[in-house]
Amino acid sequence: SLKKHFDIPNKIPLFPSNQSVKAVDGISFDVYKGETLGIVGESGCGKSTVARMISQIISPSDGDIKFNKQNIVELHRNELKQLRKSIQMVFQDPYSTLNPRKKIGELIEEPLVVHKIGTKKERKEKVEELLETVGINKRFYDRYPHEFSGGQRQRINIARALALNPDIIVCDEPVSALDVSIQAQVLNLLRSLQQEFNLTYIFISHDLNVVRYICDRIAVMYLGKIVEIGTYEEIYETPKHPYTKALLASIPKESPFDDIDRIPLKGNIPSPINPPSGCSFHERCPFAIEQCTKDIPELLSNEGNNHLAACHVVNNKEENK
Ligand code: SF4
Numbered sequence: 001s002l003k004k005h006f007d008i009p010n011k012i013p014l015f016p017s018n019q020s021v022k023a024v025d026g027i028s029f030d031v032y033k034g035e036t037l038g039i040v041g042e043s044g045c046g047k048s049t050v051a052r053m054i055s056q057i058i059s060p061s062d063g064d065i066k067f068n069k070q071n072i073v074e075l076h077r078n079e080l081k082q083l084r085k086s087i088q089m090v091f092q093d094p095y096s097t098l099n100p101r102k103k104i105g106e107l108i109e110e111p112l113v114v115h116k117i118g119t120k121k122e123r124k125e126k127v128e129e130l131l132e133t134v135g136i137n138k139r140f141y142d143r144y145p146h147e148f149s150g151g152q153r154q155r156i157n158i159a160r161a162l163a164l165n166p167d168i169i170v171c172d173e174p175v176s177a178l179d180v181s182i183q184a185q186v187l188n189l190l191r192s193l194q195q196e197f198n199l200t201y202i203f204i205s206h207d208l209n210v211v212r213y214i215c216d217r218i219a220v221m222y223l224g225k226i227v228e229i230g231t232y233e234e235i236y237e238t239p240k241h242p243y244t245k246a247l248l249a250s251i252p253k254e255s256p257f258d259d260i261d262r263i264p265l266k267g268n269i270p271s272p273i274n275p276p277s278g279c280s281f282h283e284r285c286p287f288a289i290e291q292c293t294k295d296i297p298e299l300l301s302n303e304g305n306n307h308l309a310a311c312h313v314v315n316n317k318e319e320n321k
């Protein structure tokens, strides 16, 4: 089970010293080859931290991350370099991740140069091919990022992520900065690339409405923990956890998920420095019982399948039947 606690430096006077933020607190999940696993939650729930741990940008404080049976947390530098080819990342903001002084062709070539792949001529051919793959004319090789729209820049980022033939792409809010009409185009591109290159995606988003276009399974996170995980159908058609239901309630009315019981989300997310006792959702939950303030609910199924929820009320109810 994976943990990431950030120590708060004493220099920040807002907090007493020696406290840590439990950004991710004991989570565990599997990702299957060729699937898209969505990780959804409000900002600050720890989903980006999970993304950065999987991509080895940061290391967990505790726990294992296994990829093809290897624990990537324990890899040595050379092995890690190989692994970095297999796991690539696409970030939210296509503006900040592309160096404005470099031509887009050079930006896509960069990972190939870093990993010493191919001759100059071979790399140029590969970059041209990647540009066409993501729907950008290869004649634009010498242009600069500012000459492209937000959606095109995200395509350039995706081409860069594809350069090393990865197995997994971790997408952290890849369409959140884009207009809704452009979002659909980029999501469609990601879907067709997945089929073409047999990619596995871990798709991080705050938006259950975006995730439904692309994910096979979905994990819902709240305050550093997974509170529900299930298939697309299970999460959207028969959600169990009150927090998932509340998130679904924020999807616009005309959506096809209009007939689920909608519960409103009240109050704000509590501080991850001092999370509430018991179920960390209890202060915001309309169904909370006394047990919820004391015991941390385990992530389990009341049906004996892989649709898991961490909620006392959900899991007790079935037991008493
Ligand atoms: Fe609500 Fe209790 Fe379930 Fe937490 S455990 S979601 S507080 S009912």
Ligand code: MG
Pocket: 043, 044, 047, 048
């Ligand atoms: Mg984030």
